[in-house]
Amino acid sequence: MTDYILKPIAQEELIVRIAVLLENRHLLLENQNQRQRLHDEELLRRDSKFESLFAHSIEGMVVGEWINDQGSDKDYRILKANAAFLHHVQLSQNQVCGKLTRDIAGWPFHELTGLFDQVVTEGIPRKIEFSVSGGSAVYQVRAFVLQELSFAFVIENITQRKIEEDELRIAAAAFESQEGIIVMDPKGVIQRVNRSFCRITGFTAHEVVGLTLEFMKSDRHAPLFYRRILRALHRRHMWQGEIWVRYKNAVHAPLVVEITAVQGKHGEVSHYLMLFHDISERKESEDKIYALAFFDQLTGLPNRILFQDRLQEAMLVGAAQKTHTGLFLIDLDHFRTLNDTLGHGAGDQLLKQMAERLVACAGETHVVARLGGDEFIVMMPDLSPHAEEAGEQVRKQARVLQTVLSQPYVLDAQAHHFTSSMGVTLFKDVPTGIEALLKQAELAMYKAKAEGRHGISYFDDAMEVELNRRVAMEHALQQALQDGQFVLHYQAQLEAFQVIGVEALIRWQHPEWGLVGPATFIPLAEETGLIVPLGHWVMMTACQQLQQWSQDSRFKHLTVAVNVSARQFHQPDFVDSVLGLLQKFMIAPGRLKLELTESLLVHDVASVITTMTTLKQQGVNFSLDDFGTGYSSLSYLKRLPLHQLKIDQSFVRDIMVDANDAAIAKTIIALAQSLGLDVIAEGVETREQQEFLRQWGCYRCQGFYFSRALPQAEFESYAKTLMV
Ligand code: C2E
Ligand code: MG
Ligand code: MG
Numbered sequence: 001m002t003d004y005i006l007k008p009i010a011q012e013e014l015i016v017r018i019a020v021l022l023e024n025r026h027l028l029l030e031n032q033n034q035r036q037r038l039h040d041e042e043l044l045r046r047d048s049k050f051e052s053l054f055a056h057s058i059e060g061m062v063v064g065e066w067i068n069d070q071g072s073d074k075d076y077r078i079l080k081a082n083a084a085f086l087h088h089v090q091l092s093q094n095q096v097c098g099k100l101t102r103d104i105a106g107w108p109f110h111e112l113t114g115l116f117d118q119v120v121t122e123g124i125p126r127k128i129e130f131s132v133s134g135g136s137a138v139y140q141v142r143a144f145v146l147q148e149l150s151f152a153f154v155i156e157n158i159t160q161r162k163i164e165e166d167e168l169r170i171a172a173a174a175f176e177s178q179e180g181i182i183v184m185d186p187k188g189v190i191q192r193v194n195r196s197f198c199r200i201t202g203f204t205a206h207e208v209v210g211l212t213l214e215f216m217k218s219d220r221h222a223p224l225f226y227r228r229i230l231r232a233l234h235r236r237h238m239w240q241g242e243i244w245v246r247y248k249n250a251v252h253a254p255l256v257v258e259i260t261a262v263q264g265k266h267g268e269v270s271h272y273l274m275l276f277h278d279i280s281e282r283k284e285s286e287d288k289i290y291a292l293a294f295f296d297q298l299t300g301l302p303n304r305i306l307f308q309d310r311l312q313e314a315m316l317v318g319a320a321q322k323t324h325t326g327l328f329l330i331d332l333d334h335f336r337t338l339n340d341t342l343g344h345g346a347g348d349q350l351l352k353q354m355a356e357r358l359v360a361c362a363g364e365t366h367v368v369a370r371l372g373g374d375e376f377i378v379m380m381p382d383l384s385p386h387a388e389e390a391g392e393q394v395r396k397q398a399r400v401l402q403t404v405l406s407q408p409y410v411l412d413a414q415a416h417h418f419t420s421s422m423g424v425t426l427f428k429d430v431p432t433g434i435e436a437l438l439k440q441a442e443l444a445m446y447k448a449k450a451e452g453r454h455g456i457s458y459f460d461d462a463m464e465v466e467l468n469r470r471v472a473m474e475h476a477l478q479q480a481l482q483d484g485q486f487v488l489h490y491q492a493q494l495e496a497f498q499v500i501g502v503e504a505l506i507r508w509q510h511p512e513w514g515l516v517g518p519a520t521f522i523p524l525a526e527e528t529g530l531i532v533p534l535g536h537w538v539m540m541t542a543c544q545q546l547q548q549w550s551q552d553s554r555f556k557h558l559t560v561a562v563n564v565s566a567r568q569f570h571q572p573d574f575v576d577s578v579l580g581l582l583q584k585f586m587i588a589p590g591r592l593k594l595e596l597t598e599s600l601l602v603h604d605v606a607s608v609i610t611t612m613t614t615l616k617q618q619g620v621n622f623s624l625d626d627f628g629t630g631y632s633s634l635s636y637l638k639r640l641p642l643h644q645l646k647i648d649q650s651f652v653r654d655i656m657v658d659a660n661d662a663a664i665a666k667t668i669i670a671l672a673q674s675l676g677l678d679v680i681a682e683g684v685e686t687r688e689q690q691e692f693l694r695q696w697g698c699y700r701c702q703g704f705y706f707s708r709a710l711p712q713a714e715f716e717s718y719a720k721t722l723m724v
Helices: 011-056 083-089 109-122 159-175 195-201 223-236 280-294 304-321 335-342 344-360 387-405 434-450 461-483 518-528 531-550 574-584 605-617 634-639 649-653 659-675 687-695 712-722
Strands: 060-067 075-081 126-132 137-145 150-157 180-184 190-193 238-246 252-263 269-278 324-332 367-372 375-383 409-411 414-416 420-427 456-458 486-495 498-510 514-516 559-563 592-597 621-627 644-647 678-682 700-702
Touching (some): 060 083, 109 126, 109 150, 180 195, 252 280, 304 367, 324 434, 344 387, 375 387, 387 420, 420 434, 461 531, 486 712, 574 592, 605 621, 621 678
Parallel strands (some): 559 592, 644 678
Antiparallel strands (some): 137 150, 238 252, 409 414
């Protein structure tokens, strides 16, 4: 109320007043309208800003409202969705806007209703992460209230970020692996190290960050080595290999290292990554294996394999420099007797002391090795290029070695004297190879032994001739095996003038040399190993013969004795090969007799007994050949599954004239009887010898008195003459 009208009404006043009132009213409305307009304009401005923001945001945005129609379940309706959102979910405006969330197909809106509930009821903004399509896409959703019942949410695809986060986590875990890791800048300045680095090297991260690797350098590598690494990094952006480093406690250790350059987008190096692990243990076991393979365990000297290697090297150097090299092969005299009398412990002590003495008097460039058993070798390189001078040097050294080795040895607190034999050879240019060189030294050494031991023998031309002869013989033997130049002769074994069996004796029917006896080639065949195929051939031929005789009533009772060499007997497949032949030729095993010599009983008697027992169980018999000449202990004799002792021909020869031989023969017969063994004499050449043996209880004989070893047909005719 701004005015009032008084009675009586004055018309002019009334009109003026009304006009003023109307004017006021008009102004008021005008003002109101103006305010409304301004407000509307402001709203419009704001709305369009929001709209624009909404429309152009790269984040997906959605506006929705809560619906609570009577009767129906509470749900949310999507009012608007921006282009970014529709792009995310791969749906169109029509498929989303105006729809209830439960009705929208193609994107799991319903999974968000929990979030909307919270936001709408609590009025506080919230965010969640949720994944679709089995985790292949991950979203972050942030929802907030707009007005009372409407709300908006912003959605962001964070799949890539998640992957990167995972990668970072994995990288962080990997960084703390068992491998030591160093991260360096392009200048090699350490930026980070992992815990394994600290554990392995003993340095703390604090101590090393900011430094270059200089402080870990070991003096085991020349500067060139590090330059090579840098070059490799420069060229190939990586290097890997073994490297020695120094730890904090000053210990030097070997590492296996891999250094890789980390490159930026444009190929520039941003970091160097060094991964490593300590291989001290592996190195140690490698060293151990090396020591086992190349060094003699008793004396610590190089073994044969390593020596051959050094010899090969010396040969090349010698050939290039035209200098001579001397080889001294040393073999202790009567080592076996020492072992037998003083025991193996004393034998070992002696070998060790010999090794020490040899090493002590060897020069820096000399190589001392143990080739096996009691055999040592010394190699002396860098001798004069002139043969005579070198020869003098070698003779001097040989005398020194001989003197040193012949000083008394203290074994178990007692002084003992031992002698050794030495074979020496000298070489400069050898096209023949190391085997031939070792053979030369060996031959010289055997000559020293043959000349009464405790001597020195030098390989010379005569020996060269002998050596060449042996080499030629070896080839010829091989050829003979291939060409079938061997034959078996059969020498009768008799009892009461009846042939009860034969001994198969090998002969070599050489196309030029004629019939060669086994004494000429068996030792060489044994040395070279040819005895194995040769022995197999003998065994097979004897079995073939047994089979043939088994079909002839006149001969089917015969046994065949086959000589077996130690080397052949020790073949792992010996038992199988014998049993195989027996089976193949369908022979009663009792017809086969294997003649072994006492030399077989020197090594590994236990395994000899096992092999014999296996064959014996199958029915094969054993005879101990040349009995009395070798070394058999009575205790062994008792343990061997023998069938027969064979008195050696050396006792039989002089049995009638030499009382000792007669006594030995009688003793062997008595021994056989007391052990329950059969006994046979070989080399019986006269009726008197046979008579003597028979008188003392040896009824079985073999010898020229009855028959020599004969070819099969001749033997058969001879045997027939004795049949009545
Ligand atoms: P061994 O086994 O002791 O053979 C007996 C040797 O004495 C044979 O010599 C034989 O001919 C010879 N002999 C036989 N009776 C008399 C005699 O009354 N007076 C004389 N002075 N000698 C007689 P052989 O055939 O020269 O064989 C020599 C050795 O060669 C054999 O000695 C044996 O150790 C070996 N040997 C022969 N054949 C083979 C074989 O097939 N394998 C193997 N590993 N060694 C064989
Ligand atoms: Mg024999
Ligand atoms: Mg014999």
